[in-house]
Amino acid sequence: MSDSAPEPRPAASKGVPLGAGTRRWLFRPPRRHGEVDPGRSVSFLELFYDLVYVVLVGQAAHTLAEHLTWRGTATFAVVFGLIWIAWLNGTLFYQLHGREDGHTRSLIFVQMLLLSLMAVYVGHADGDDGRTLAVLYAVLLALLTYQWFTVYRLDPPELRRTPRRYLIVMLVGVVVMAASAPLSADARLVVWAVFVVAWCAVECVILISWRRTPSYDVVTDALVERFGLFIIIVLGEVVIGVVNGLTDTERGAIVTTTGLLGLAVGFGFWWNYADLVSRRLPRETGHSLATWIFAHMPLSMAVAAAGAGMVGLVEHATDDRTPVAMSWLMGGSVAVMLITTVVLLPTLADYDRHPPLYTSVQAALVTAAVAALALGWLRPAPWLLALSLLLLLFATWVFAFVRWLSAGSLINERPTG
Incomplete structure (x- = not known):
């Protein structure tokens, strides 16, 4: 028998009253500005939320594949811009302020309901369906504005300046989109185009001003992963485009x-x-974060557009030359993807660690982008166009891979320290 005293048993944790626990789970306020969780991972709820955007992007790309004209391309670009702005708002709110509770879940599911309804009208946004789409989008922006306001009223006075500006821009967006509903189709598309460009430009300026002297970090691995997952979403359109083309063609x-x-x-x-x-974190200061965020819009748009072009590329596979619109769409999509990558590289936190390496890769990407545009102009046979674009993309990756090896590392290694 041991003479030592027995260890005290741990006190049982006290239960939470049902009423108090339910109220806390359903009505707990969002995290305030500055309360970023750097160690969190992407949640199942965020993945579920992104799935709705698969449908939205798919509907827009499907319409572009069927109406591959200059007007069709412009309509796709405008509608995609609206979709991306909605996705960015939902993503940033969860990143900065969301919680794993009933309140956050409920608001996200309401967003998903609205987004699902919007998907019904996205395919014919340049017609009468655009009226309903404008109204639904205004309601979505109003809901997002309410969410941002719930954070604003909790913030200390010294942190309210930037959120106040953001709220003003969001409210203007609600008014603009609602006012566009009764307009003619052409006028409505013009208003939407101005809204997309103006919203991105103004928010970019606000973000640059906010991060000039950052008081806390906002970028985490989870946020970087979300942006990467959206690229995966639009890459799915490439697969769908090829499958649809093969299905509808002998x-x-x-x-x-x-x-x-x-x-x-x-x-x-x-x-x-x-x-x-x-998987590479951007800088938090100056214009780097704003550039990193907003350069992802044309990048993802280009990939989705290429997916739409795949349908026609396969359907015209036996032609001697690729149709004009299709050839320019494919060459232009690859060029935009490469150029936006050039723009993204200097925003990365590790860019200054290997400046000669990165600048040489940027030069290779620009050269490949010019070559992609030249291919779009030359209009080779569809199979040759696809092969040539593939070789350009492969060549840029091989060049980067060799340069990384010469620097004593691998291209896909996550920089440390």
Whole structure:
């Protein structure tokens, strides 16, 4: 028998009264500015939320594939801009202020309901369906504005300046989108285009001003992962475009080969973004964070547009030359993807650690982008266009890989320290 006294048993944790626990779970206020959780990971709720955008982007890309004209392309760009702005607002709010509770879940599910309804009208946004889409989008912006306001009223006075500006821009957006509903289709698209450009420009200025002297960090691994996941969403349109093209076309050796080459172009998109940009934190100060955020819009738009172009590329696989609009869409999409990557690289936190390495990679990307535009102008046969674009993407990755090896590391290694 031991003479030592027995260890005290741990006190049982006290239960929470049902009423108090329910109220806390349903009505707990959001996290205030500055209460960023740096160690959190992307939640199942965020992944579920992003799935709705798969449908929205898919509807817009499907319409572009069926109406591959200058007007169709412009409509796609404007509608995609609206979709991306909505996604950015929902993503940033959860990143900065969301919690794993009933209040946050309820608001996100309401957003998902509105987004699902919007998906019904996105495909014909340049027609009468645009009226309903404008109203639904205004309601969504109003809900997002309310969420940002719930944070604003909790913030200490010294942190309210930037949120106040953000709220003003959001309220203006609600009014503009609601006012666009009764306009003619052409006028409505013009208003939407101005809204997308103006919203991004103004918010970019606000963000740059806010991060000039940051009082706390806002970027976490989870936020970087969310942006990468959105790229995965739009890359799915490349796969869908190839499958739809092969499904609707009489399949033969040339058609199947063109489809597989088109799919490989999507692989090239992924490989360059995954190794050059993803999983790398941006700088928090100056214009770097704003550039990193807003450069992702044209990047993701270009990838989704390429996915829409895949349908026609496969359908015209046996043509001697690629149709004009399709050739420019494919070449332009690859060029935009490469140029936005050039813009993104200097925003990364580790850019200054290897400036000669990064600048040489940027030069290679610019050269490949010019070559992609030249291919769009030359209009080779669809299979040759897909093969040439694939080789350009492959060449840029190989060049970067060799340069990283010469620096004593691997291209896909996460920088440390």
